[in-house]
Amino acid sequence: MTGLLTEADGSPVAVENPDALGPVLLVCEHASRRLPEKMGSLGLSGEALASHIAWDPGALAVSKLLTESLDAALIHQRFSRLIYDCNRPPEADAAMPAVSEVFQISGNAAISPAERLARTKALYFPFRDALSNFIAARKASGRPPILVTVHTFTPVYHGQQRDVEIGILHDSDSRLADRMLASAEKSPRYAVRRNEPYGPVDGVTHTLIEHGLKNGLPNVMIEIRNDLVRDEVGQKVMADYLTGLLGESLAAL
Structure with a gap:
C-alpha cells in the first residue's frame, strides 16, 4: 500500500496552540475514530467503529479544555x-491490532510488511516527528x-x-505522578x-518513554474512566478537576 492518505484526508496530526505560554504539552494519541478514505471500515460495524476500540471517547474534548485552562x-x-496506535512503536503487534477486546479486526488480520510500513510512514512518523520537533524547539528556547x-x-x-x-x-520517572497522587489525596x-x-x-x-524520559522531561499519563466524560458537563467538571490537580502538582515541582 502506498499513499495511504488522500488530499481529502488531510494531515495525520494536529498541533493546537503551539505558541502557548504555559509549560505543559498535552498529547492525545487516541483522539479520533476517523478512518482514512482508502481503508474502508476494516470489516467492522458502525457500532464497533464508534466504540472505545477505535478511539478514547472524551479524551480530546478534555484535552482541549485543558489547553485553554493551562494555556x-x-x-x-x-x-x-x-x-x-501512535502510543505504540512500529514493531509492536498492538500498533495495528488484529483483535481488540472482543472484536476481530479483519482489516488488520493479515497485514503485509509493506502495508505495515506504509501505515507507519503515513501516521506514526508524522506524529512522532511533530512531538520531537516541538520539544526540541521548546528546549532550544530554554522552555523545556x-x-x-x-x-x-x-x-x-x-x-x-x-x-x-x-x-x-x-514509567521510571514518577516525579509528576507522585505529586499528582499526593494532591489527589487531599x-x-x-x-x-x-x-x-x-x-x-x-x-x-x-x-x-520516547518523548519524556529520553528528553529528561517530567511526564505523566492521565487515564479517565469514560463514563465520567460522556457529555460536555462531565468533560468540563473533569477538566476543572485536572486543571487544579496539575496546577498544584506543577507548582510543587
Whole structure:
C-alpha cells in the first residue's frame, strides 16, 4: 500500500496552540475514530467503529479544555488507533491490532510488511516527528515542556467492572505522578490510583518513554474512566478537576 492518505484526508496530526505560554504539552494519541478514505471500515460495524476500540471517547474534548485552562500546547492524532496506535512503536503487534477486546479486526488480520510500513510512514512518523520537533524547539528556547498525555478507558473490561475513576500512570520517572497522587489525596473526589487500570507492563508508556524520559522531561499519563466524560458537563467538571490537580502538582515541582 502506498499513499495511504488522500488530499481529502488531510494531515495525520494536529498541533493546537503551539505558541502557548504555559509549560505543559498535552498529547492525545487516541483522539479520533476517523478512518482514512482508502481503508474502508476494516470489516467492522458502525457500532464497533464508534466504540472505545477505535478511539478514547472524551479524551480530546478534555484535552482541549485543558489547553485553554493551562494555556498549554496540544498535539493529537487525527485518525483511529485501529489504523495505527501512535502510543505504540512500529514493531509492536498492538500498533495495528488484529483483535481488540472482543472484536476481530479483519482489516488488520493479515497485514503485509509493506502495508505495515506504509501505515507507519503515513501516521506514526508524522506524529512522532511533530512531538520531537516541538520539544526540541521548546528546549532550544530554554522552555523545556512538561509532557502530559490524556486517555480514557471503559468502565467495564472483559466483563469486569472497574472502580478506579482516574489513573495516574508513569514509567521510571514518577516525579509528576507522585505529586499528582499526593494532591489527589487531599481532596478525594474521585478514586485516583497509580498505574491503573494500565501500567508500564501493558506497554502503554511508549510516548512517555520516547518523548519524556529520553528528553529528561517530567511526564505523566492521565487515564479517565469514560463514563465520567460522556457529555460536555462531565468533560468540563473533569477538566476543572485536572486543571487544579496539575496546577498544584506543577507548582510543587
